[in-house]
Amino acid sequence: MKEHAFDNEYYLSIQRENILKRIEQFENKLYLEVGGKLFDDNHASRVLPGFAKDDKFKILLSLKDQLEILIVVNSEDITKRKIRSDTGITYDVEVERLVLTYKAQGFKVAGVILSMYEDNPNTLVFTKHLRSFKVPVYHHYRIKGYPENISLIVSEQGLGKNEYIKTERPLVVVTAPGPGSGKLATCLSQLYHDHKRGIKSGYAKYETFPVWNLPLNHPVNIAYEAATVDLGDVNVIDPYYLEKTGNIAVNYNRDVEAFPLLKAIFEKIYGESPYHSPTHMGVNMVGYAIKDDEAIRKASCQEIVRRYYESLKNNLLGSYSDEMVTRSQLLMQRVGADIADRPVIARANSYSEKVKVPVLAIELRDGTIITGKRSELLSATSAAILNALKKMANIDDKIPLLSRGVIEPIQTLKTESLKNINPKIRAEEILIALAIQAITNPLAELALSKLNELDGLEAHSSSILAAADLKTLNKLGLRVTEEPQNFVTKIITKIPE
DSSP states (O other), X not given: OOTTSBOHHHHHHHHHHHHHHHHHHXXXXXXXXXXXXXXXXXXXXXXXXXXXXXXXHHHHHHTGGGEEEEEEEEHHHHHTTOBOTTTOOBHHHHHHHHHHHHHHTTOEEEEEEEESOOOOHHHHHHHHHHHHTTOOEEEOOOOTTTTTOHHHHTSTTTGGGSOOOXXXXXXXXXXXXXXXXXXXXXXXXXXXXXXXXXXOOEEEEEOOOSOTTSOTTOHHHHHHHHHTTTTTOOEEEOHHHHHHHSSOOEEEHHHHHHHHHHHHHHHHHHSSOSOSSHHHHBOOOGGGGBSOHHHHHHHHXXXXXXXXXXXXXXXXXTSSOHHHHHHHHHHHHHTTOOGGGOHHHHXXXXXXXXXXXXXXXXXXXXXXXXXXXOOSSBOHHHHHHHHHXXXXXXXXXXXXXXXXXXXXXXXXXXXXXXXOSOOOBOHHHHHHHHHHHTTTOHHHHHHHTTGGGGTTOEEEESSOXXXXXXXXXXXXXXXXXXXSSOHHHHSOOSSOO
């Protein structure tokens, strides 16, 4: 896999340049809705080899003195204590984390907006907590008939009821802890209030996918559908862009469906819409930075297979419907991808069948596949990581990196003091043990020095991983798929994986 199929430096330059041009278009006042993740955009880095996970953050950091940030969260998500699936933390904690992260990087946080606001104990406590460390909190309210009832929306009884956020800088970045938070509605509210005050502010959207100037069925765009299979997003040709320009552009169904209403709201506020299509609203220069289309296609196909396995796992666990799995499979077939495209799958599963215990396989950059199996001491993940580090460091496989004298006290602590049923050493624990051993063992130190080289490698588990091991693999940057089965139900054992 080519690591630089995507020209990241060029992308950073042209994306920044086009954001600045958009600010100028609206007389030096722009509300920029940022979709997706600002940090750890692993999906983009997987399908666009060379794309850095924190590119959005880097671009905003380069504009730090010209911007301020608004964070929008749906009040219902605070009331229901909604949890982010990728981090396992509640939305109220995530909002606080975002505020602290932005401030630590020197950004001005103009405030937190509670959309769909209703007074209840949770929202009141959340508001009081944020204000206790000097974070402004604003309330935006539910508008009956939103977004269809244009007359009501663009009135004092609609957007006019929302609290106005006074901002001073030319660029106002609007982010959220997750989807459905109300970023667009917040931007529209600010446009309405600015207009009343004689400020001609504008709106634009900063998202990476789908890539508007790639073909509809390009694997990069199909990978976006695979990533959002639970949301039902579908890539479509933007009919408004086609009608206006005569050229084809790709957008996704929700933006295309919402555009007539959004255009009508713009016209109600300004007298005319500044945009002729949903694609026209976006600032997305990703397609111009692709250097090796073949490598991008291969990486995207890998991601589509990976998402298919994710759908199988989620279906087994009850969070995905059969229809979502079918759709994931159809997307895989649509680009001609196959599970055979991931050699780690066959290696992990065949070895597991042979040894009758869970196995994790890791594919190194030279194509070598390293395996690790569950033992009395180690989980399959721990064994595979140790074996991979030894191979990358050219350490003889027969030489143990960790002595039983280091591992056994950890097992004793887990079972006797912490009362864990499973004494096996998990991946994070084995890395801590390796770091301790490295103080006195040069080989352990050498192996540990190769840890960062695991980032971006492909891996497959013959069964669903323990949450702790999966979390560690994700932190290390391995691209993991899991066979959708619980090994314990297949092979009877006293110690669960």
